[in-house]
Amino acid sequence: MATITKRLTADGKPYYTAQVRLKGYPAQTATFNRLTDAKKWAQDTESAIREGRHFKTAEAKKHTVDEMIDRYLSGAKLTKVQDDHTGLHLRRWKEEIGYMLLADVNADAITLVKEKLLNEEFRGKPRSPTTVLRYMASLSTVFTTAVRDWAWLEDSPMKNIKKPTAARGRVRFLNDDERERLLIACKESRNKQLYLCVILAISTGMRQAELFGLQWSDVNLKERYLILHETKNGERRRVPLSGLVLELLQEHAKVRRLDTPLLFPGIKNPLNPIDLQQPWETARKRAGIVDFTWHDLRHCTASYLAMNGASLAEIAEVLGHKTLSMVKRYAHLSDGHVSNVVASMNQKIFGGV
Structure with missing residues (x-):
């Protein structure tokens, strides 16, 4: 009954x-x-x-989604950069279905949240299918852990859920004229840190959170590199410094503040990272640059590397990606380099023109 x-x-x-x-x-x-x-x-x-x-197992009837996510987060020890992504996703799942027992979670409950996320706006724009995929991937990791490591479930309810189709990877980079206009506008900005930060972003491909979280202890100007301790994938990354960005950092080091460990401290509170949102938007508009975000500076780095002959593996290493899948979007920019490699191989094997 x-x-x-x-x-x-x-x-x-x-x-x-x-x-x-x-x-x-x-x-x-x-x-x-x-x-x-x-x-x-x-x-x-x-x-x-x-x-x-x-x-369902007896354990699945004892624990809620809240408890599962809390246990995962307590053991995962996410860095600040990871928490800004994975932690954000999981806190949203707690809000939506945290009250449910694991035994009660099914494809329907998760699909309803998925559709809700797809129909929401974030910062005035519709949330992209790619972003929703990341929300689902974060929760899937937790369910997999609950199945494999804790035996709280026999199987993950995420397995048979239809996933939204990810949009093609965005490749928006500045052409030579756009880059020159933007850098001039940044240099003329009332904020004296903007120009250096933009140069640093383009030169290294660092994410915004990685760049603004830099401390002087992470920088070795003598050996010409800096170390990123907190990255999105959780691994340390060594970033080489050369040319203009090295010169600018050397000048910046001469006027560093002694009341904060940060390279780019906030104006009101030097223990917090600088906020360049308003100066950035002002400079971008003055330069007449449209459809371009701070994150697109990272696309600039990858695109310029590809156009200068870097392999996908080298681009992935610079950007801090574990796999090549995220950098395949730049492959078409290095077609000339690939053609030269193929031509060289044919020349060595078959000779002739």
């Missing part, structure tokens, strides 16, 4: 708890956001019990 009870979340959203009781079998309970799904589950579950099929 099945019973379905309507309940409300803390913010007033309805959900439905279905319970199936059959004599001689332990009661089975599941929670759904839609009544129709609760009724279907109850019917299917009654049939499954009569057929003697196996059910």
Whole structure:
């Protein structure tokens, strides 16, 4: 016999708890956001019990999604950069389905959140399918850990969920004229740090959080490199320094503040990183640069490397990617380099022109 009870979340959203009781079998309970799904589950579950099929583990009935995510985060020890991404994603999942027992989490509950994320706006723009994929990937990692390492679940409910199609990787970089206009506008900015930070971003391909989090202890001007201790993939990365950016950093070191370890401290609070959002937007508009974000400076680095003959493996190493998949978007920019490699191989093997 099945019973379905309507309940409300803390913010007033309805959900439905279905319970199936059959004599001689332990009661089975599941929670759904839609009544129709609760009724279907109850019917299917009654049939499954009569057929003697196996059910969720006892552990899955003891722990909530909140508890699962909290345990994962306590052991993961995310860096600040990772927390800005993975931590952000998981906190959102806690808000949406944290109250649910693991035994109750199904494809329907996750799909509803997925669709909600896809239909939301973030900073005035629709959230991209690629971003939603990252939200799902973060949660999938936690479920996999709960299955493999803790035995809280027999299987991950993420396996059979249709994932949104990721958009093609964006490749927006500055041409020579745009780059010259932008750098002039940055140099003329009232903020004296903007020009150096933009040069540093283009020269190294560092992410914004990596750059603004730099401390003087991370920089070795004598040996011409800096070390990124907190990166998105959790691995340290050595970044070489040369040319203009090295000269600018050497000048910057002569006027460094002694009340903060940061290379680029905030104006009001030197213990916090500098905020260049407004100076950046002002310089970008004065330079007449459209459809271009700070993150696109990283695309500039990769694109310029590709156009100057760097291999995808070398670009991935500079940007700090573990695999080549993220840098394949720049492959077309190095077609000339690839053609030369192929021509050289043919020349050595077959001779001739």
